[in-house]
Amino acid sequence: MSTVLANIFSAEFVYMWIRVVTPILLASLGGCICNQAGVVNLGLEGIMLLSALAGVIGGAYGGGLLAGVACGLGVALLVSLIFAYFHLNMEADATLCGTAINTFAAGATVMALFTLTGEKGTSSSLLSFSFPTINIPLIDRIPILGSIVSGHNFVTYVAFLAVFLTWFLFYRTPLGLRIRSIGENPDAAASVGVNVRRTRYVAILLCGLLTGMGGMYMSMGYLSMFTRGMVAGRGFIALAAAAMGQSTPIGALLSSMLFAFFESISNTLQLLALPSQFIRMLPYVATILGLTIYSIQKKNKAYARAQAAVQEK
Amino acid sequence: MHGEEALRMENITKVYPNGVIANSDINFSVMKGEIHALSGENGAGKSTLMKMLFGIEQPTRGDIYVNGEKKVISSSAEAISLGIGMVHQHFMLVPSLSVVENMVLGQEPRRGVMLDRKTAKAQAKEVSEKYHLGVPLDAPVYDLSVGQKQKVEILKALLHGAKILILDEPTAVLTPQETQELFIELKNLRDDGYTVIFISHKLNEVRELCDRITIIRHGRTMGVYDVRDVSEREISRLMVGRDVVLHMDRTPTMPGDVVLDVEGLSYWNHYGKQRLNGISLRARRNEVLGVAGVEGNGQAELVDIISGNLSRFQGSVRVLGKEVSGMSIRQVRELGVSYIPEDRMTMGMAGDLSITDNLMADKSYRDRFVGKVGLLDKKSIQEYGAEMVERYQVVCKSPDQPISSLSGGNIQKVVLARELSSNPELVIADQPTRGVDVGASEFIRQELRNLRDQGKCVLLVSSDLNELLGLSDRLIVLCDGGIAAYFADTSEVTEEDLGRFMLGIDRQADEEIAGVRA
Numbered sequence: 001m002s003t004v005l006a007n008i009f010s011a012e013f014v015y016m017w018i019r020v021v022t023p024i025l026l027a028s029l030g031g032c033i034c035n036q037a038g039v040v041n042l043g044l045e046g047i048m049l050l051s052a053l054a055g056v057i058g059g060a061y062g063g064g065l066l067a068g069v070a071c072g073l074g075v076a077l078l079v080s081l082i083f084a085y086f087h088l089n090m091e092a093d094a095t096l097c098g099t100a101i102n103t104f105a106a107g108a109t110v111m112a113l114f115t116l117t118g119e120k121g122t123s124s125s126l127l128s129f130s131f132p133t134i135n136i137p138l139i140d141r142i143p144i145l146g147s148i149v150s151g152h153n154f155v156t157y158v159a160f161l162a163v164f165l166t167w168f169l170f171y172r173t174p175l176g177l178r179i180r181s182i183g184e185n186p187d188a189a190a191s192v193g194v195n196v197r198r199t200r201y202v203a204i205l206l207c208g209l210l211t212g213m214g215g216m217y218m219s220m221g222y223l224s225m226f227t228r229g230m231v232a233g234r235g236f237i238a239l240a241a242a243a244m245g246q247s248t249p250i251g252a253l254l255s256s257m258l259f260a261f262f263e264s265i266s267n268t269l270q271l272l273a274l275p276s277q278f279i280r281m282l283p284y285v286a287t288i289l290g291l292t293i294y295s296i297q298k299k300n301k302a303y304a305r306a307q308a309a310v311q312e313k
Numbered sequence: 314m315h316g317e318e319a320l321r322m323e324n325i326t327k328v329y330p331n332g333v334i335a336n337s338d339i340n341f342s343v344m345k346g347e348i349h350a351l352s353g354e355n356g357a358g359k360s361t362l363m364k365m366l367f368g369i370e371q372p373t374r375g376d377i378y379v380n381g382e383k384k385v386i387s388s389s390a391e392a393i394s395l396g397i398g399m400v401h402q403h404f405m406l407v408p409s410l411s412v413v414e415n416m417v418l419g420q421e422p423r424r425g426v427m428l429d430r431k432t433a434k435a436q437a438k439e440v441s442e443k444y445h446l447g448v449p450l451d452a453p454v455y456d457l458s459v460g461q462k463q464k465v466e467i468l469k470a471l472l473h474g475a476k477i478l479i480l481d482e483p484t485a486v487l488t489p490q491e492t493q494e495l496f497i498e499l500k501n502l503r504d505d506g507y508t509v510i511f512i513s514h515k516l517n518e519v520r521e522l523c524d525r526i527t528i529i530r531h532g533r534t535m536g537v538y539d540v541r542d543v544s545e546r547e548i549s550r551l552m553v554g555r556d557v558v559l560h561m562d563r564t565p566t567m568p569g570d571v572v573l574d575v576e577g578l579s580y581w582n583h584y585g586k587q588r589l590n591g592i593s594l595r596a597r598r599n600e601v602l603g604v605a606g607v608e609g610n611g612q613a614e615l616v617d618i619i620s621g622n623l624s625r626f627q628g629s630v631r632v633l634g635k636e637v638s639g640m641s642i643r644q645v646r647e648l649g650v651s652y653i654p655e656d657r658m659t660m661g662m663a664g665d666l667s668i669t670d671n672l673m674a675d676k677s678y679r680d681r682f683v684g685k686v687g688l689l690d691k692k693s694i695q696e697y698g699a700e701m702v703e704r705y706q707v708v709c710k711s712p713d714q715p716i717s718s719l720s721g722g723n724i725q726k727v728v729l730a731r732e733l734s735s736n737p738e739l740v741i742a743d744q745p746t747r748g749v750d751v752g753a754s755e756f757i758r759q760e761l762r763n764l765r766d767q768g769k770c771v772l773l774v775s776s777d778l779n780e781l782l783g784l785s786d787r788l789i790v791l792c793d794g795g796i797a798a799y800f801a802d803t804s805e806v807t808e809e810d811l812g813r814f815m816l817g818i819d820r821q822a823d824e825e826i827a828g829v830r831a
Contacts, residue, residue: 172427172428174421176428177414177417177421178418180409181407181410184407184408184410185407189407189419190389191401192389192419192469192473193390193393193394193420194419195390299625
């Protein structure tokens with residue numbers, strides 16, 4: 001047990017925690033934007049997977065990191081555009097559209113990988129380009145803090161910057177005001193001339209950009225190649241984090257951190273010979289417990305007030 | 314009146330894709346600086362006409378002229394840019410945004426990519442002061458009262474540059490005092506040269522406020538009149554096509570046994586906010602007990618508790634001597650409680666189901682509808698549907714058509730049929746005629762009156778004070794979750810009296826209020 005605790009309270013653990021949270025955080029910020037606009041985008045998982053592969057392929061065939069990024073983000077935007085078109089123009093159910101993207105992505109990535117490399121498992125035969133790691137000057141010399149904050153992948157810094165940018169978008173720009181209004185009362189927004197469909201398009205595309213970034217981090221940062229099914233539910237966890245954080249950027253950050261904590265702890269806890277499935281279950285159990293306790297408390301408080309008021313009489 | 318035309322809609326015809334003709338050859342013209350009433354029954358085509366004016370629908374045929382120029386209004390944004398503003402019946406506000414944010418939405422002042430919050434607030438403050446419509450600018454809209462929300466709607470339209478204001482049944486949710494305040498504000502706007510289109514079927518209000526009236530029936534213009542030149546009776550005949558008894562006769566009755574007995578009822582909602590505060594009352598057979606109050610003062614909670622929709626309250630609620638606490642809704646209904654919900658579209662019906670299915674939804678387990686092997690007896694159900702449709706005068710093509718294809722008044726008749734056909738002892742009628750046309754309203758009121766004469770007990774919650782005073786034998790006023798006033802006899806009570814208690818300006822002494830439990 002003490003080895004486990006020592007592990008958790010180490011700088012390496014916190015470093016790993018930040019590493020693990022990156023893709024979840026990016027996708028969950030994307031989820032926030034969609035949620036606020038009143039669109040349930042279940043396709044985050046699929047978008048991440050597709051852009052993870054597209055980033056690697058783009059890099060390998062375009063001969064550079066920038067080509068990879070362009071390809072990865074391009075695919076994310078394209079898939080988002082298709083989602084938006086079917087959901088907003090053809091009025092297809094968002095859940096169905098999202099599920100279609102996920103199912104499509106699972107098959108299409110393997111097929112594309114096999115067609116290009118002859119392998120079905122990994123892209124290891126392709127020349128991979130990864131995002132650079134960044135050492136922050138001066139800060140990297142500070143003991144402990146330096147080893148936690150510095151030396152992360154470029155995308156990790158983008159993710160944390162994106163928290164602020166999303167906040168800025170929501171609460172400081174006209175577009176953000178419109179996004180928030182169309183999620184809550186689209187009729188009200190439309191009645192003052194806000195183009196609900198166009199605003200939702202923008203929200204879905206912004207979500208695609210962030211989610212695509214998260215997907216590329218998986219194959220061009222977290223690992224330096226694409227492996228089959230490598231997103232492994234992170235898109236869904238991101239959705240859960242967005243919902244739990246009530247679709248606010250700060251809320252999404254905190255919930256993503258919570259989920260990522262349990263994910264990173266699972267490695268450490270394996271020292272205790274607990275099955276990893278059990279440990280991966282923890283964040284969800286924690287969420288359910290937390291919400292249950294919260295609502296019981298709320299009810300009890302109301303009831304106690306009622307009792308007190310009656311006794312006063 | 315300035316004699317200059319602000320707006321003209323000429324030969325407007327609207328045919329919906331499903332073949333419904335909502336407007337046929339309607340002519341509608343409004344002068345600058347007048348308050349013009351647009352009246353007609355539900356489904357007469359008022360809303361459709363206004364939707365076309367506000368760019369939400371397109372006319373199939375006909376032209377719209379704004380300030381003498383022919384215009385095609387293809388979106389709300391375009392209507393707004395032409396100086397048309399609309400205050401919808403169901404407020405078009407975003408509850409979690411602040412008043413300022415709601416007001417500037419759609420035309421946000423910018424500074425670079427940023428929302429210029431300072432200018433936004435300054436703009437909001439300026440119109441609010443200019444038109445003497447005070448509202449807390451930084452408060453989130455969900456914190457506002459209904460009257461304040463309406464002010465925000467008006468301010469929003471003015472801020473967006475409206476010169477022609479359309480108000481869709483604006484007084485439906487207001488107290489008499491708030492209504493008076495609104496009328497003063499609207500008259501001020503008129504004197505400043507604004508044009509107001511006032512949609513209403515409350516004839517006394519039209520008479521008090523408006524200069525001219527256009528009456529629509531079955532999608533056609535029935536005429537334009539100077540309000541001074543026509544009587545309410547005439548207007549009503551033009552709207553409905555027959556004479557409607559506007560005043561309500563009430564035969565005296567002797568109240569019988571206690572049906573509903575409420576004692577010390579308190580309720581806290583799940584935000585911990587107290588919504589009911591020690592309410593005690595009794596209602597008996599052969600009487601209608603009226604409940605007045607501004608929306609949100611505990612009526613909804615009182616009704617939900619008695620009908621079994623809310624549990625975890627303090628105090629006791631007995632129906633025919635049986636405590637309802639802990640009972641399921643089915644059990645409460647089996648006791649003889651019927652409930653006509655305020656929001657018929659979500660609580661009163663299942664829109665995609667047929668009229669017949671809606672009629673028997675609460676009785677599906679009754680012997681009459683269950684065949685030999687425990688399956689539904691289709692034939693018996695269809696007979697029942699046809700029977701009820703006839704008995705309650707539901708206007709429809711067939712009892713098998715989806716209920717959502719009916720007009721509001723006819724949907725309410727179906728709800729009424731379902732609720733009254735189970736031979737209830739206590740009928741809770743929550744806003745039974747809201748948004749229902751004059752003819753159907755009268756039918757519904759007559760049914761409630763019959764129930765009372767048959768020895769049933771009716772608990773009537775209504776924001777139509779005229780209706781409340783006309784139907785109720787006794788009356789309470791709710792304010793802030795408590796009973797603010799009790800009237801053992803409603804014949805001498807005026808709407809203004811009620812308004813004072815509804816707004817909390819006045820409150821009776823406890824002894825007087827205690828009379829409601831006598």
